[in-house]
Amino acid sequence: MPTAALITLGCKVNQYDTQAMQEVMLRNGYSIVGENDPADVCIINTCTVTNAADQKARQVIRRTVRKNPEAEVLVTGCYAESDREAIEAIPGVSLVFGNREKADLQKYLEVVHESWQEKDRSPLLQIEPIHHDAVREHANFSMSVSEAGKHTRALIKVQDGCSAFCSYCIIPHVRGRMTSRPLPDIVREAEQIAANGYKEIVITGVHLGAYGLDIGRQTTIADILEHIHPTEGIERIRFSSIEAMNFPPDLVDRMAALPKCMPHFHLPLQSGSDKVLRQMRRRYTRAEFSRLVEKLRSSFPDVGITTDVMVGFPGEIDTDFEDSFQFVEEIGFNQLHVFRYSPRRGTPAADYPDHVPPHVSTERSQAMIALGKQLGEKFRQRLIGKTMNVLVEDSREGRDGHLAGFTENYLRVLMDAPDSVVNRILPVKLTGLEGEFIRAEPLSVAQVA
Numbered sequence: 001m002p003t004a005a006l007i008t009l010g011c012k013v014n015q016y017d018t019q020a021m022q023e024v025m026l027r028n029g030y031s032i033v034g035e036n037d038p039a040d041v042c043i044i045n046t047c048t049v050t051n052a053a054d055q056k057a058r059q060v061i062r063r064t065v066r067k068n069p070e071a072e073v074l075v076t077g078c079y080a081e082s083d084r085e086a087i088e089a090i091p092g093v094s095l096v097f098g099n100r101e102k103a104d105l106q107k108y109l110e111v112v113h114e115s116w117q118e119k120d121r122s123p124l125l126q127i128e129p130i131h132h133d134a135v136r137e138h139a140n141f142s143m144s145v146s147e148a149g150k151h152t153r154a155l156i157k158v159q160d161g162c163s164a165f166c167s168y169c170i171i172p173h174v175r176g177r178m179t180s181r182p183l184p185d186i187v188r189e190a191e192q193i194a195a196n197g198y199k200e201i202v203i204t205g206v207h208l209g210a211y212g213l214d215i216g217r218q219t220t221i222a223d224i225l226e227h228i229h230p231t232e233g234i235e236r237i238r239f240s241s242i243e244a245m246n247f248p249p250d251l252v253d254r255m256a257a258l259p260k261c262m263p264h265f266h267l268p269l270q271s272g273s274d275k276v277l278r279q280m281r282r283r284y285t286r287a288e289f290s291r292l293v294e295k296l297r298s299s300f301p302d303v304g305i306t307t308d309v310m311v312g313f314p315g316e317i318d319t320d321f322e323d324s325f326q327f328v329e330e331i332g333f334n335q336l337h338v339f340r341y342s343p344r345r346g347t348p349a350a351d352y353p354d355h356v357p358p359h360v361s362t363e364r365s366q367a368m369i370a371l372g373k374q375l376g377e378k379f380r381q382r383l384i385g386k387t388m389n390v391l392v393e394d395s396r397e398g399r400d401g402h403l404a405g406f407t408e409n410y411l412r413v414l415m416d417a418p419d420s421v422v423n424r425i426l427p428v429k430l431t432g433l434e435g436e437f438i439r440a441e442p443l444s445v446a447q448v449a
Contacts, residue, residue: 003039010078076097077099157181160181203240222248270310272328272331
């Protein structure tokens with residue numbers, strides 16, 4: 001039985017795509033091994049959101065080739081879309097194919113098998129992947145997930161691509177235009193996942209709030225929630241990330257009426273400066289973002305609100321950063337993902353004047369990261385003593401190797417409990433902090449027996 005290792009870099013959309021490709025491998029008779037294990041075929045699903053992501057992808061590709069010198073190394077994903085030639089130039093890479101071409105994996109595997117039979121170890125497999133016009137073409141959803149992997153939560157990709165074209169962002173160029181997945185397909189996949197014993201579904205996509213805009217605006221992300229909510233066996237539904245722009249006006253009220261919907265929202269802010277937001281083409285203001293947060297907090301007690309913040313955008317002066325810093329502090333996010341601006345070839349911002357010197361963007365990044373840690377600890381500390389529900393994962397973490405899981409509002413919790421409670425939802429009392437974890441105790445011994 002041939003072996004395959006799949007490595008994922010980047011976002012949850014990539015994680016979903018990797019799982020879908022894994023199912024193709026399994027149907028073709030492959031045994032899936034770990035990322036660090038020897039394998040006959042290695043598939044690397046890359047990210048290109050920043051220069052650092054590109055660099056990491058190249059490092060992972062080279063490391064994989066060194067560890068598996070006889071393997072067929074297949075590279076796909078967003079970096080494969082943005083700089084295919086650079087990847088093909090790496091010795092040991094067998095094939096490079098883009099995001100839409102993931103649906104052609106079956107064909108590529110057939111070529112791999114032919115090369116094995118002919119014992120042909122040419123530098124590249126003798127196949128020319130189809131080249132798509134990523135900006136103009138719609139995504140396809142011909143691959144889906146049913147097994148969802150060995151986890152308690154399963155991802156469902158409900159849309160792909162983005163038509164927002166923020167001035168700094170390469171994603172529309174590598175993921176293509178915003179495309180909504182048909183609602184019946186989404187419901188069917190949720191039912192398959194539930195049948196395999198998963199308790200939680202994470203709705204994922206590149207621009208979730210825009211779901212339905214390409215199909216007449218008659219269906220929104222709220223309709224997806226209402227259609228999968230009755231699925232027997234699914235006890236939790238949450239979003240991976242949803243933009244403030246195109247956030248459906250009725251989404252909060254409709255979610256509040258669905259008890260399986262979890263009170264956690266990852267709302268990418270990017271900047272708290274109105275001037276910088278305009279230059280980024282983000283299509284909302286500080287005031288609009290703040291009103292959305294207020295509505296979420298009034299509808300969901302102890303809601304978790306996390307965000308992405310970019311520093312060092314071209315033209316960002318000290319007062320712009322101070323505005324952003326102050327706004328983040330006022331909102332009180334409970335977690336920040338902080339990024340330094342990274343110029344992406346082909347985006348408008350790459351040609352903007354007044355790029356921020358690296359040492360300045362580094363200082364701003366460090367200050368914002370420190371603020372995020374303070375806000376996160378403050379939020380977690382406020383919840384000590386409360387009772388919350390945790391979906392227990394098959395993962396032992398922290399200094400004592402306790403079982404880990406997430407609360408409704410997506411806080412990472414550690415508890416001393418037996419393996420028998422894995423993939424169960426337990427009420428726990430939050431008792432203290434351990435770094436970025438919260439320690440917790442199950443409410444009764446009987447519940448963890």
